[in-house]
Amino acid sequence: MSRARLLWYPDGHWLLFGMLVGALLAALLSQGYDRHEVGVSSTVANGTPVASLAGAGPLLDLSGTSVRSLRPPAGAVALTFDDGPDPTWTPKVLAVLGRFHVPATFFVVGSQVLAHPALLRRELAAGDDVGSHTFTHADLGAVSGTRANLELSLTETALAGAGGINAALLRLPYSSTPAGLTVEQLRAAKDAARFGYLVVLATNDSQDWRRPGVDRIIANAVRAAGDGAVVMFHDGGGDRAQTVAALERLIPMLAARGDRFETVAALAGQRHSQVDPPISLGPHLQGVGLMWGMSLALVLTAVLTWLLVPVAVLAALRTVLVLLLARRHRRATPPPGEHSPAVSVVVPAYNEEVGIAATVRSLAASHYPQFEIIVVDDGSTDATSEQVTSLGLPMVTVLRQANGGKAAALNTGVGHARHDVIVMVDGDTVFEPDTLACLVRPLADPTVGAVSGNTKVGNRRRLLGRWQHIEYVQGFNLDRRLYDVLRCMPTVPGAIGAFRREALASVGGISTDTLAEDTDLTMALHRRGWRVVYEDSARAWTEAPASLRALWAQRYRWSYGTMQAMWKHRAAFGEGGPLGRVGLPYLTLFQVVLPLLAPVIDLFAVYGLLFLNPGPVLGYWLGFNALQVVVAAYAFRLDGESLRPLATVPLQQFVYRQLMYLVVIQSVISAATGARLGWNKLIRHGGIEPAVPDQPLAGDQA
Amino acid sequence: MEAVQARPVFVDETGRRRRRAARAGRTLAVLIVAYLVLLGISFARPPWAPRLSLPGVGTVLGPAGQHRPPSLGPSAKVSPLPNLNPAAPAPPAPAPAPAPSTTAPRPRIGASTAPTTTVTTSASTSTTTGATTTSVPGHRHSTTTTSSTSTTTPGRKP
Numbered sequence: 001m002s003r004a005r006l007l008w009y010p011d012g013h014w015l016l017f018g019m020l021v022g023a024l025l026a027a028l029l030s031q032g033y034d035r036h037e038v039g040v041s042s043t044v045a046n047g048t049p050v051a052s053l054a055g056a057g058p059l060l061d062l063s064g065t066s067v068r069s070l071r072p073p074a075g076a077v078a079l080t081f082d083d084g085p086d087p088t089w090t091p092k093v094l095a096v097l098g099r100f101h102v103p104a105t106f107f108v109v110g111s112q113v114l115a116h117p118a119l120l121r122r123e124l125a126a127g128d129d130v131g132s133h134t135f136t137h138a139d140l141g142a143v144s145g146t147r148a149n150l151e152l153s154l155t156e157t158a159l160a161g162a163g164g165i166n167a168a169l170l171r172l173p174y175s176s177t178p179a180g181l182t183v184e185q186l187r188a189a190k191d192a193a194r195f196g197y198l199v200v201l202a203t204n205d206s207q208d209w210r211r212p213g214v215d216r217i218i219a220n221a222v223r224a225a226g227d228g229a230v231v232m233f234h235d236g237g238g239d240r241a242q243t244v245a246a247l248e249r250l251i252p253m254l255a256a257r258g259d260r261f262e263t264v265a266a267l268a269g270q271r272h273s274q275v276d277p278p279i280s281l282g283p284h285l286q287g288v289g290l291m292w293g294m295s296l297a298l299v300l301t302a303v304l305t306w307l308l309v310p311v312a313v314l315a316a317l318r319t320v321l322v323l324l325l326a327r328r329h330r331r332a333t334p335p336p337g338e339h340s341p342a343v344s345v346v347v348p349a350y351n352e353e354v355g356i357a358a359t360v361r362s363l364a365a366s367h368y369p370q371f372e373i374i375v376v377d378d379g380s381t382d383a384t385s386e387q388v389t390s391l392g393l394p395m396v397t398v399l400r401q402a403n404g405g406k407a408a409a410l411n412t413g414v415g416h417a418r419h420d421v422i423v424m425v426d427g428d429t430v431f432e433p434d435t436l437a438c439l440v441r442p443l444a445d446p447t448v449g450a451v452s453g454n455t456k457v458g459n460r461r462r463l464l465g466r467w468q469h470i471e472y473v474q475g476f477n478l479d480r481r482l483y484d485v486l487r488c489m490p491t492v493p494g495a496i497g498a499f500r501r502e503a504l505a506s507v508g509g510i511s512t513d514t515l516a517e518d519t520d521l522t523m524a525l526h527r528r529g530w531r532v533v534y535e536d537s538a539r540a541w542t543e544a545p546a547s548l549r550a551l552w553a554q555r556y557r558w559s560y561g562t563m564q565a566m567w568k569h570r571a572a573f574g575e576g577g578p579l580g581r582v583g584l585p586y587l588t589l590f591q592v593v594l595p596l597l598a599p600v601i602d603l604f605a606v607y608g609l610l611f612l613n614p615g616p617v618l619g620y621w622l623g624f625n626a627l628q629v630v631v632a633a634y635a636f637r638l639d640g641e642s643l644r645p646l647a648t649v650p651l652q653q654f655v656y657r658q659l660m661y662l663v664v665i666q667s668v669i670s671a672a673t674g675a676r677l678g679w680n681k682l683i684r685h686g687g688i689e690p691a692v693p694d695q696p697l698a699g700d701q702a
Numbered sequence: 703m704e705a706v707q708a709r710p711v712f713v714d715e716t717g718r719r720r721r722r723a724a725r726a727g728r729t730l731a732v733l734i735v736a737y738l739v740l741l742g743i744s745f746a747r748p749p750w751a752p753r754l755s756l757p758g759v760g761t762v763l764g765p766a767g768q769h770r771p772p773s774l775g776p777s778a779k780v781s782p783l784p785n786l787n788p789a790a791p792a793p794p795a796p797a798p799a800p801a802p803s804t805t806a807p808r809p810r811i812g813a814s815t816a817p818t819t820t821v822t823t824s825a826s827t828s829t830t831t832g833a834t835t836t837s838v839p840g841h842r843h844s845t846t847t848t849s850s851t852s853t854t855t856p857g858r859k860p
Contacts, residue, residue, distance in 0.1 A: 016727045023734045026741055063753070101808050126808045132751075152749035168752045196751035270754055277752045290744045293737060513710045564711035673723040674714020 013669050024304070024603055027297035032611035033136065034111045034294055043205050043232065045174040047141060047182030056178040058201040058230040059268055062186075062193035069178065072203070072228025072267045077259045079104040079231055079247075080202065082133050082171060083209075085112050085119030086236035092244045093235045094122060100251045104128050105264040107171040107200070110135035110155030112236060114294045117162030124163050129263040129275055131169030131200060132156070137237070139174050140192070141184030148188055152195065154290075161287020165276040169264055170197035176205035176232060198275075200264050202232035208243040209234050217246040218253070225257050230264065304600050311597045318590055319631055322478040329481035330638060339444035343371040343436065343498075345423045346413030348406050349388075350378040352427035355543065357387045359427055364393045366436040372397065375427075376413040379403030384427075406494070407510040407517040414509065420501045429495045430458070430541040439498045439538035449503030449530025450522065452480060452489060453496030453538035454639075459546060466645045467656045468544040468551070470632055477635040480534040488583030489532040490562070491519040496540035503530045513568055516561025523569040526579035536639070548655070552663060560667040562591060567671070595664035602658065625650045 057071030072078060079097070084090045084106055097104050106123050108130055113120050123130055134140060135154040138147065152170070159167050170192050172185050178201050181189070189199045206221040223229045233243050251261070265275040279287075345363055349356050356375070363373050373396045377385045388398050401412055414422055421440055425431070435453065442451045454476045460469040483489040492499070497518070504510075507524035514520045522532055545551040566587055572580035608617035629649050636643050669675075714720065 012724070012727060016731055019731055019734045019738075023737055026738055030741055030745075098808055103808060128808075149749050150745060152751075153747050154744060156749060156751065157744050157747070166750070166752050168754050170751070192749070192751075195749040196753040198754050268754070274752070274754060286740075286743060289740045293740050293744070296737070515710075560712075568711045669723075671712045672719065674712060674717070674719040 013666075017665065021599070021603070024300060025606065027300045028304070028603060028607045029610065030294065031297040031301045032607060034114065034297070042174055042209060043176035043180070043207070045139060045141060045180065045182050045185055047184045049179060050181050050183055050186050053178040053181050053186070058178060058203050059264070060178070060189060060193075060199040060201065062190045062199060063196075070268060072230055072262075074226050074228050075259050076228045076262045076267060077231060077254055078229070078262050078264045078267050079233065079251075080107060080171070080200070080264060081105070081233050081235040082107045082173075083112075083137060083234045083236035084108055085116045085123070086240070087116055087119065089240035089244065090116075090119045090123070090235045093233075093240070093247065094126060096244060096247045096251070097128070098126060100255070102251055102261040103263045103266075104261075105131060105169070105200070106235065107131045107133035107169070108155075108159070109133050109137050109236065110151070110158040111294075113155070113158040113162045114291050117291060120159070120162045124165065124276065127272065129169065129265045129272060130159065130163065130165065130167055131171055131264070131275070132159070132167050132197070133171050134173055137173045139185075140172050140188035141174075141182055141186075145191065148191060149195075152192060152197075157283070157287045157290045159287070160279045160283040161289070161291045163276075164278055164284050164287075166279045166283070168196060168198055168270075168275045168277075169200050171200045176202055180205075198268065200230065203227075203229045204231040206231060206233050206243070206246070208240065208246065209237065211239065211242050214242050214245045214249070217242055218250050221246070221250055222254070228267070229259075230267070304603060307597055307600045308604060311594065311600060314589060314594045314597075318594075319627065322482050323631065323634060325482040325485045326478045326634070326638065329485045332485070337441070337444060339441045340369050340437065341421050341440065341443070342419040343368065343421045343423055343440055344413075344417030344419040345371055345373045345425055345436070346410060346417060347373065347375045347425050347427055348378060348409035348413060349375055349380065349384050349427035350403070350406070350409070351380045351382045351384060353380070353382040353384045353387050355428040356384050357391060358430055359425065360388055360391055360393065360396060362430040362432075363425065363436070364391075364395060365433055366431060367433045368436045370419075371395065371423075371436065372418060374399060374413045374416055376401065376409040378406070378409040405512055407512040410510045410517070414501070414504060417501070422499045422501055422504065424494060424497050424499065425540070426495045426542065428543050429455075431496075432539050432541075435496070435538050435540060438535055439496065442533045442535055443498060443500060445531070445533075447531045448533050449500050449506075449525045449528070450492045450532045451498040451538070452492040452532065452534045453498075453540050454480075454534075454536045455493055455495045456539055456541050457544045458541040459543050460645065462546070463648060463651070464546060464548065464551065465544050466648050467652055469645055470649065470652070472544075473639050473641055474632055474635040476534075477536065477638040478631070481536075481638075483583070484534040486578060486582045486586075487531060488526070488578040488581075488586070489534060490522060490565075490579075490583050490587055491516070492522045492532060494518045495542050496538060499525075500530075503528070506530070514561050514564035515557050516565050519562050519565040520568060523565055523572065523579060523583075526577055526583070527569060527572055527575060529577070548659065552659060555660070555663040556666055559591070559663050560670055562587065563667055563671055592664060592668070595661040596668065598657070598661040599665075621653075625653065628652075 053067075053069075056067070056069035059070035059072075061068040061070070079102065081090075081093060081104060084093075085108055090106075093104075103126075106128055108120060108123075110132070120130065132152060132155045134151040135158070136151065138151045140148045140151065143151070156166060159165055170189075172181075172189060172192075175181055175185055181201065189197075193199065204221050204223060206217045208217045208220075212220075217233075221229075221231045221233075233247070234240060235243065254261075263272065263275075265272055268275075347356070347359060347363070352359075360373060360375060373393070375385075375388045375396060375398045377388075377398060377400045379400075379402050385398050385400060388396060397416065399412055399416060401409065404412075410424060413424075421443060423436065423439060439451055439453050442448050455472060457465060457469040457472050459465045480489065494517070503525055504521075506528045507521065510517050511520050511524070525532055545554050566584055569579070570584070572584055574580065605617070605621070608614070629646050632646050632649060633643055636646065
C-alpha cells in the first residue's frame with residue numbers, strides 16, 4: 001500500500017462520539033455513586049461521643065448558636081424507620097402500621113427513593129412523615145463538606161421528584177441516641193442545620209439491624225411506662241423480618257399500657273405539611289428528571305455490562321481458534337516442491353523516490369531463474385522514475401502514466417507483463433533474495449490463484465514501530481494461518497503477493513471500487529473458485545507508519561476499504577464458498593463488531609478503578625495482558641522472532657488499542673453517511689500539506 | 703442500501719444519507735446535552751430544607767457541643783421560650799388537622815387505650831419550671847395535659 005489519498009471525513013462525529021462517551025461515563029459514575037457507595041445499616045459511628053449531649057432529648061435544633069434539644073412528651077411514642085424504602089420490607093412495615101392505625105416517620109435513603117418512588121408515595125399517602133437519611137447512607141461526619149451537601153441535596157431532589165415534597169427532618173446515618181452522637185457527627189449535623197434541617201435522633205435504638213431476635217428488639221424499644229420515646233427501627237438495608245415481627249407485638253403492647261403513637265413532626269409541635277411541605281413545580285420536575293436520569297443510567301449500565309459478555313466471549317473464541325488453527329497449519333503444510341515459472345514483478349509507485357531504489361535493487365538481487373521488473377510510475381511529482389532508471393538494471397522496465405490510482409497502475413503493469421505469474425510489490429518494500437522463489441512455489445498447485453507472503457516491519461526501534469511489529473507478526477503467523485486452514489484468506493497484501501495471470505483475468509483485473517484493492521481482488525478470486533494460500537517463508541520488509549497520524553490514515557484506509565470490499569462481495573454469503581461461509585462472518589465479527597464493542601472495556605476500566613475494588617480490576621487487566629503476551633509469544637516463536645518487543649504489550653492498551661477501534665468507528669460512520677472519497681490526491685508521508693485547506697488529509701507511505 | 707452496486711462502494715452521491723445522519727447526530731447531541739445538564743444541576747445545587755419555626759422550645763445545651771449542664775440553662779438562655787411556660791397559650795403548632803395532602807391518611811387512633819393525644823410541642827423537657835405543658839386541642843382528638851419531665855437534673859440517660 002504505497003498510496004495515500006485524501007479522504008473525506010464526516011463532520012462533527014467525533015464531537016458526538018466524545019459527548020456520547022462523556023454521557024455514558026456520567027451515567028456510569030452517577031450510577032456508581034448511586035449504587036456502590038450505599039453504606040450498611042448500622043447505628044455505630046466511630047468517634048468520640050459529645051459528652052454534653054448525654055442527657056439531651058432526641059430532637060436537636062442546631063440552627064442557633066446554642067444547641068436546643070427536645071424531648072418527646074410523656075406517653076408519646078414515635079416509631080421511626082431508617083434505610084428504606086425497600087421493596088420487600090417497607091410494604092410489610094406499612095401493612096403492620098396500617099393494621100394498628102399507627103403513624104410513623106420514615107427516614108429514607110435518597111438513592112432508594114429514586115429506585116422505589118412508589119413506596120415513598122405510599123408512606124406519604126398513609127399520613128406518615130418522611131425525613132432525609134442522606135442519599136447513599138453516608139456517614140456525614142466522615143465525608144467532606146462538599147460530599148455531605150451532595151448527599152443532602154440529591155436526597156432533596158429525589159424526594160421532590162418522587163413525592164413532591166421537601167423534607168425538614170434529617171437523621172444522620174450511623175447515629176442513634178444523643179449519647180452516642182460523635183463530635184464529627186454533631187459538626188455535620190450543625191452544617192445540615194444551616195440548610196434548615198431539624199436533626200432527629202432516638203431515645204431507643206432497637207438495634208434491629210443486628211437481628212438480635214424479636215424479644216431483644218422489643219426489649220430495646222420499650223422505655224419505662226409513661227416516658228416519651230423516639231424508637232429507631234430499620235425498614236431497609238437487609239432482612240427485616242424480625243423488625244416486622246417485633247412491631248406486631250410491640251404496638252399492641254405499648255397501646256395497652258396507654259402510650260400514644262405520634263410522628264416525629266407532632267412531637268416537635270409541627271404539622272405534616274410543615275415537615276414535608278409540598279414543593280413547587282420547578283424542583284419537582286427536576287426531581288422527576290433525576291429519576292429518569294438515574295433510571296436511564298441504570299439501563300445503560302446494565303446494557304454496557306451485558307455487552308462485556310459478547311466482547312469477552314468473542315475475544316476468547318478468537319484466541320482459541322487462532323492458536324488451534326495456527327498449530328494445525330504449521331503441522332499440515334508440506335515442504336513445497338520446486339516450481340520456478342517465469343515471473344513479472346509489478347511495482348506501482350507514486351512519489352516513492354525515497355524507497356523505490358532499495359525496493360528495485362532487492363528485487364533485482366533475487367535468486368530466481370527468470371523474471372522481469374516493471375515499475376509503474378503513477379504520475380509521480382518527484383524523482384521516482386529517475387531513481388529507478390539511474391540504477392541501470394537490465395531487467396527493469398519503467399512505465400509512466402498520468403496519475404490514476406494504485407489499481408490503475410497495477411492494471412497497467414499487468415498489461416505490460418510478459419509472463420504468466422505476476423508478483424505485486426509496494427514501492428516501499430524490500431525482498432530477501434529467496435523471497436521470490438518461496439512466494440511463487442505454491443502456484444505449482446493449479447487450483448491456487450494467488451499467494452500471500454509474510455510482511456515484516458523493518459522499522460521497529462521506536463514504540464509505534466514495535467507495536468506494529470507485534471501486530472504484524474500475529475496477523476501473519478496466526479490469522480493468516482487460520483485463514484489458510486479455513487481456505488478463506490481475505491487479503492493478499494499489496495506489499496507482497498503472487499497471482500496467476502489467468503486468475504487476474506478471470507476477475508477482470510484490479511477494480512477501483514474500493515480503497516482496499518488488494519482485499520477486493522482477493523475476495524473476487526475466492527468467488528471465482530481460486531484458492532488463495534499463505535506462504536510464511538516469503539518475507540518482505542516494509543516500513544510501517546512512524547507517526548500516529550500516518551498510522552491512523554493507513555488503518556482508516558484499510559478498515560474502510562475492507563468494509564467496502566466485504567459489502568461489495570456480500571453476495572458471497574449465499575454462494576456457499578469458504579469466503580461466504582467462514583471468511584466474511586469472521587471478518588464481520590472480529591474486524592467490525594468486536595472493535596465497535598471494544599470501547600466498553602475502557603469505560604468499565606474507568607468505572608472499575610473508581611467504584612469497584614481495584615484489586616480484581618487490576619487482576620483482570622493483568623490476566624488479559626498475560627493472555628495477549630502468551631498468544632503473541634506463540635506467534636513470535638512461529639516466526640523465529642526475539643520475544644523482547646513483547647514487553648510493550650501492556651502499553652498497547654493505552655494508545656494503540658484505542659486507535660484500532662476508533663478507526664473502525666470512523667470507518668463505519670463514513671460508510672453509513674456515504675462519505676465521498678478524494679481519489680488520487682496523493683500525499684507523501686511527512687510531505688507537504690496539500691492545497692486543499694478545508695479537508696483533513698490522510699497521508700502515509702506504509 | 704442500494705441494490706445496484708455503487709461505484710465506489712458506500713459513496714452516496716446525493717448526500718442524502720449524510721444529511722440524515724447529521725440530523726440524527728444533532729438530535730442525539732441535544733439529548734445528551736440535556737441529560738448532562740440534568741445530572742449537572744442535580745449534582746451541583748446546594749441543599750435546602752424548609753426551615754421549621756420552632757419557637758424556641760427545648761433545652762438549651764449550650765453553644766455548639768460545648769458541655770453545658772442543662773441545669774444551668776434556664777437562667778439565661780431559656781427565657782425566650784414562651785411555650786415552655788405552662789401558662790402560655792400554646793404555640794399554634796399542633797393545631798388543626800395536618801392532613802397530608804395525599805390520599806386518605808391512616809386514621810389514627812392514638813393508642814387505642816389512650817384516646818387523648820398530646821400534640822403539644824411544648825413537650826416537656828427539662829426546664830426548671832418543670833412545666834406541665836398545656837395541651838392543645840389535638841388535631842384529632844382531645845387534649846390532655848401532659849406532665850412534663852422537668853428534669854432539672856443533668857438529663858437522664860436515654
